[in-house]
Amino acid sequence: MSFQVVTPYSLDEALGALASGEKLVPLAGATDLMVYMEAGTLAPCRFLNLQELDELKPTLSVNGSLTLGAMTTYRDVRVSPIREQFPMLAWAAREVGALAIQSRGTWAGNVANASPAADGVPALMAYDAEIDLWSKKERRRVPLAKFYRGYKEMDRRPDELIAALHLPLPQPGWVDYYRKVGTRRFQAISKTLLAGRILLDADRAVRDIRMVFASIAPYTLRAVQTEAIVRGRELTPEVIEEAAQAIQDEIHPIDDIRSTETYRRRVTSNLVRDFLSL
Amino acid sequence: MMRVSFTVNGKDHEVAAPPMKRLLDVLRDDLALTGVKEGCGEGECGACTVVMDGLLVLSCLVPICQVEGKHVTTIEGLAASGHLHTVQKAFLENGGAQCGICTPGMILSAAYYLDHPDEARDIREALAGNQCRCTGYTRIFESIKAASS
Amino acid sequence: MTFQTIGKSLRRKEGFLKVTGHSVYADDLRLENCLYGKTIRSTVPHAKIKEIRFKDGIPWDEFTIVLPSDIPGLNAVTLIDAEQPFLAEREIRHVAEPVALIAHRDKHLVEKARHFVHVDVEELPAVLTMEEALERNNVFKSYLVQNGDPSEKWNEADVIVEETYRTGAQEHLYIEPQAMIANTIPGESVTVWGSMQCPYYVQKALAPLFDLSHENVRVVQTETGGGFGGKEEYPNMIAGHAALLSWKAGRPVKMIYDRREDMWATTKRHPSKIRVKAAFKRDGTLVALDIDILLDGGAYPTLSAVVLSRATLHAWGPYKCGHTRVRSRVVMTNSVPYGAFRGFGAPQAIFAIEMHMNRAALELGIDPVEIRRKNFLHQGDQMPTGQVIREKIDLEMMMDRALELSGYHRKRADFEQFNAQSRPHRKGIGLSVFFHGSGFTGSGELRLASELSMALTGQGGVEVFAANVEYGQGTNTVLTQIAAEACRIDPDLVMIHQPDTSAVPNSGPTVASRTTMVVGKLVERAALELRKRLKEPTDFEASARQYLAEHGELRITVQYEPSSDLHWDDEKYRGEAYAGYAWSCDVAEVEVDAVEYMARVTNFVSVVECGRVINPLLAAGQIEGGIAQGIGFALYENVVLEQGAMKNNQFTNYIIPTTADTPDIHVNFVEFPHSNPGPYQAKGIGEMPIDGPAPAIGSAVAHALGGRFINELPLLPERIMDVVESL
Incomplete structure (x- = not known):
């Protein structure tokens, strides 16, 4: 056939x-x-x-x-x-x-x-599609x-x-973050990726947040537990570090021909730090 | 088999082909337009780039069933009435082609970029989908600069 | 001396066809009644073949099938030796080894049928690492070059630096995969057309395969979409396969590898492990050098012996050292055979010595620039082979120019200051200085004894008959310019005959950076001889036409003549290893990202001395391409091996630099056209550009990382990560 x-x-x-x-x-x-x-x-x-x-x-x-x-x-x-x-x-x-x-x-x-390494899905998910x-x-x-x-x-x-x-229209004040860690600048499959959005209060407390990752789980992953850790709190270095550690419990990266579990774990935490240090 | 009608380089064609046959194979095997090249068969190298309804596409990833009624331009159609396109001329004069196998796709992407400069931040982004193993890209950039001035 | 054509950036001779898409590559050829051939390959690294089964579900009676028993002559690829079978008969020695061939007129059916052939085997233990191969003494070839005695010098040294460097395999990734078409008259003759660098190598391999005389094997090169060494010896194999199928079918057979098969089954750059021990005085003077080179040759010898030779003869770098010892070995493993790749062993050796000099500078507390100044070779100095540098070189001047063009000193200081603060990325700058021998090693050119012909044409010009191919590097244009200059005619009057063994003499393979220097010299000599026959005319065109009107034709053939002052001892490995050397200094700038640990080259300067530059545009283009390939070798190109074969054998998963990963590359020529052996004092340039980027980039990354060197290529983020985290 x-x-x-x-x-x-x-x-x-x-x-x-x-x-x-x-x-x-x-x-x-x-x-x-x-x-x-x-x-x-x-x-x-x-x-x-x-x-x-x-x-x-x-x-x-x-x-x-x-x-x-x-x-x-x-x-x-x-x-x-x-x-x-x-x-x-x-x-x-x-x-x-x-x-x-x-x-x-x-x-x-x-x-x-449904590729775990999709580039578009994390952005859609971070916008609550x-x-x-x-x-x-x-x-x-x-x-x-x-x-x-x-x-x-x-x-x-x-x-x-x-x-x-369908994507709800973003309310004013949200800040977007998207960083793909690939094997090269373009024409690459991600090793890890963070699509993040954050809404801060006037006193820099996190009113709401989305953190979506690619290539560190069998499917595009919204890290709801890590989001919960920072929601409502001020982004102090301690809180950022707490989130960077917490993400480790939510992801399940593997070794493959493109990278290693260790690398994906470390860089995913780095992405969390980079995102939250805005 | 299905019959598909479309134009290539301004000429009407009708081919009978399995519906999932790659546009690349139709162009090369059915229409003998061998300027379009196959480098990888998986949409990575860019050697099979052609223009379809005004947009760059990879002909190895286009099934012929989706080409009905479309307008396709290949490298053979770029030199209108025997005159080289500005980009072709610039590649020739500035060393933009070496082994030549990426050249047809590269030139089509370069011409597209010159027509749509807002669709990429710079030349590097515009050509990132066309791999060249000979030039290190420097002469290709020079060629495009020459063509745009 | 003023030239008409030499030194001018003429347009690429076949450029018009290339920019219009009208060049004809092998897969563009259409032959009537053509079958499509495929190779059945092993999936285990070492085994005895028990049975090949053709399973139900395929109309096998419509297929042409070739098994070893169908081979009319010698079932071995004749290259240096004849050890590698065209089809494994009893023993499989590597994954992807060919065991049978099938062909059918339906391209898709033959692809499907491939999965219905089963090779029953009895697996044997496989050797998959160089270390294990060495333990078992599976050594294909070894060399020793010794000058003085380093072992007596370790005590006198102020500082001894010892390190081991590793480089991985590298895939050529020419954009046109291996491609060959064969047509035969069974029992009589074989013709093949295809993508290749060396038509006469293919003829040499096919004649014994079919037990035919050489004249009955015709080999024609079609436009070739890149090669980089990957189409030096491998085309012998695929040409043999296509021809075997055609011989059995009595019809033309086309074999075009898809990308996965090409990456899985064909040769790559030899992986290396190189230990360097160097002794220095406090001021940086190099007093002793001991180098141990180990290459993985894979399952069959292919060209490993000569690759190892070139690695050995480039191991000491452009430095003077009275006490040097280089021992080198290439071992047999059950990996897919490694083969020729631009640089041919030199990039591995130069990575080791140049990284080592930079590391030594750090340990001595002196600048990498100064340690080089202390030790550079000069005219009149001896290499460890005893070869005296007779040509003029001025490495200080070349290095100074590269430093100036790159702003090296200023940037080195600025970057250190920049890195002292916490930043999203760190910056570094590094350099390398190196040479590359042009042409075959030692007495190789003498053995090749290349011949080239030139004939007058009816237009009053000349036609060049050479076996050297155009595959992007500029053969057509460069040979044209040399012929035009020597004849004193317009370059448009020079024709280059298509490489076709039935029409051109054997001017040798298109390898080893030899085309311009060695073959170009034959072109010059042939042209001068033609001028002599025409009695040194003032109007060449008129004289040529007149001569043809009177005599019908004029075609002359010249043969390579070695310089009388070149001597090479293959036993002792002493003498003039190469007739000419090209020299270069690279400076690379990098940024290392703190989030993803990825190094990126941000600027690249290369100062090059390759004698007289025949065509600056083409030469610069070739160098830039070599540098980009060198950047790939340094940072991105990681061949992941599984059972000795490439596992990431897809364009998607083998990462070469794209436009966005390739920095601005600045090539600057220095010309010392003095007593070089090439035409108009030109030397080779094809390979050298890939030698220098890896150590320059490696040293720049080390600079960015505060002096932490990573000794293994490629410098993947996964390797850089640990160092960054420890800072």
């Missing part, structure tokens, strides 16, 4: 195909799936080509929140004025491969690919921070399609 493609021209058609029980792999920008195909790591399957669906077309609409249509690419964000309100999205987009990947790779695809999952049966919305359950395991049924991503 070889690879086949179904190209639906309406959402009903697409959701109907997904509901048929046959396993279909949604195909957006193809920048990950083509790599797996070429490497022979993807078993022959039938793809659901999303390119012709109007409902999923690249969009960046602001209506109380930011909605990214499922086919919205990294480049779409990089060249959009939306980057003023969501600077971290633009920073993250820059980190995905290089320009030619950014023209095709999609945010929703990054979510669905929610995912629209549509099926013939229902339309539901789930928080991205609760979407992953294990390595490449996620809260998406085979009959569901990621239709859009």
Whole structure:
């Protein structure tokens, strides 16, 4: 059997195909799936080509929140004025491969690919993104921070399609931080990565915080325990150090061909220090 | 097999191909446009860069089923009516090409950057997706500077 | 002396085709009825082959299959020796070793079929480290160069510095993978077209494989997308495989490696372990040097003996030392065979000696610049081989220029001040000074006895017939300029014939920084001979046309002639190791990040003396490329081995510097064109640029880290981390 493609021209058609029980792999920008195909790591399957669906077309609409249509690419964000309100999205987009990947790779695809080393997902998660999952049966919305359950395991049924991503508009005062530690400056896979956001009170106490990491766990990890340690407290050197130590209990890095557990642990703590020493 | 219609370098084409066949292979095997090169097959080296609907893409990562109705430009289409594009001329005069295998993709990326200077902070970012093992990039930067002036 | 063409930055001769995408590389060739070939390879490092099984699920009757029993002649790649089989017959000696070949007209089916071949084996114990190989005395080759007796000098020294340096394997990562197409008339002849540096090496390897005379093996080089040594000897193997399949199928066969196979199965730079012990006087004078070099050769000898030779003969650096001993060994392991890679052993040896000089300076409390001034070689001095430096060199002047261009002294002080405060990053600056011998070692050129032809063309110009290939480094343009200058004609009137063993004589391999110096000299001599035959015309074009009208053709062939004052003793390893040396000084600046421990090169200066520069634009481009590859060797390029084969065999996971990791590179030429053996006193330049960056960067990183040296390449953040944390 070889690879086949179904190209639906309406959402009903697409959701109907997904509901048929046959396993279909949604195909957006193809920048990950083509790599797996070429490497022979993807078993022959039938793809659901999303390119012709109007409902999923690249969009960046602001209506109380930011909605990214499922086919919205990294480049779409990089060249959009939306980057003023969501600077971290633009920073993250820059980190995905290089320009030619950014023209095709999609945010929703990054979510669905579920790589622990995703560059886009941490930024989305730090902005409290929610995912629209549509099926013939229902339309539901789930928080991205609760979407992953294990390595490449996620809260998406085979009959569901990621239709859009929603990001609440940031309130004034939040400061964003995004730092990818890769094997080189661009065109790199992260060894560890921190997407952080912080809101300080007038007296420099932490009113709210998000800390999301890549490449140090089987999936993109929001470090809720470490966040809790600093929330409500003033960012003294002692508190920062406490957070830098606490993160060690939340991450599960491994040795692989790109780096070592030891390195990932140390640098992840360094990222926490760097972020909180703003 | 599916039939796909699209234009390449301004000419209409229709090909019959498996839907997941790479645009790279269609260009090289079906249309004999061998200026597009394969260096890695996994979207890292940039040798297969082409322009599709005005955007840089890696043709090894584009399945032909997504090319229906699109406009593709390859290195062969850059020299319009026999005249070298400014960037091609600059590469020729400033030593921007050595072994030549990355050159088609590099030139397309360079031309894109000159047309869209706001999409990268500098030349280095604009070309980070095109790997060259011969030049150390210095002459490529010189070529692009020459082309932009 | 004024020149018409020499010293001018002519455009690359084949540049137009390259910028328009019209150059024809092997994979761009289309042959009727072509099959696609694939190699079945071992997955264990050492084993006895029991059986090769072709499993159900594939229409095997449609396939062409080649097993060792199908080989018509000698099942061994003839190179220096003939030890490496084209297909392992009984014993597997490394992972990825070829055991069978398959071909089919459907490219995708043949790729799929590969997974349906099973090699049953009985595994044997494997040797995967150099140390273990040495314990077992698995030594391919060893050398000893001794001058004076260092062992008598340790007592007289004020300071003795002893360290061990290690470098990892390095992958060439030419952007065009290995590629070959073969067509044969079974029983009669073989023709191959492909990506290669040495057409006559391929012919030499294929003739005995098919038990054919050399004339019945035709080898044609197609446009070659980079090589860096990786297409010196490996093309013999893939050409043999494609030809074996074609011989059996009676049809053309194309073999194009995908990137994973290319990185997994082909040669790399030899990993090294080098111990350096040096004795100094308090003022920095070097009094004794004892160096022990160990290289991992992998499972078959390939070119390891000559790689080791070059490592040995570059080990002492550009310093004078009356008492030197260099012992070197290359050992056999069950790793994928290591082979030629730009620099050819010299980068490993130069990393060791130059890091060592910088460390010694630190221990002596003197500046790295001053320790070099104390010990530099000068014209008239002897190297440990007894070779007297006859050419003019002025390393002080070259180093001073590099220091000035880089602002070395000011920056060294500024950076130390900068680092004294807590910062997000630390800065460092470091230097290296080094030489690289041009051409084959010792009597190698004499044995090659290269020949080159030149003929008049109907346009009144000349055509050069040489086996040396263009693979990005500028052969076409440089040989054109030499021919144009010597003939005194317009360079547009010079044609370079495609390297094709049926049409060009054997002017030797395109390796060893020899094309400009050795082959270029043949071009010059042939051109001068043509001028003589035309009676030294004032108008070459008119005379040439007239000569052709009268005589039909004029083609002459010249052969390499050794200089009478070069002597080399292969037994004692003494004499003139190289006919010419190029010299260089590099200065690198780095930043080491405090959060991620990553070192980044921020500026790079290289002062180069390679005799007369034939084409400054091309030469600078080649040097810049070598420096970038050297930066990769120093900081990024980490071959992760699993059972002796590359585990990170993907473009994604083997990190070479991109535009964003390559600093501004400033190349500055110094020319001492005096009595050099090359044409117009030019010397070789292809390899030298990769020798210097690693120690310059390594020393800059040590400077940034307050004098803590890291002796192992690449300087990955994971290695730098421990040092930063201990500061």
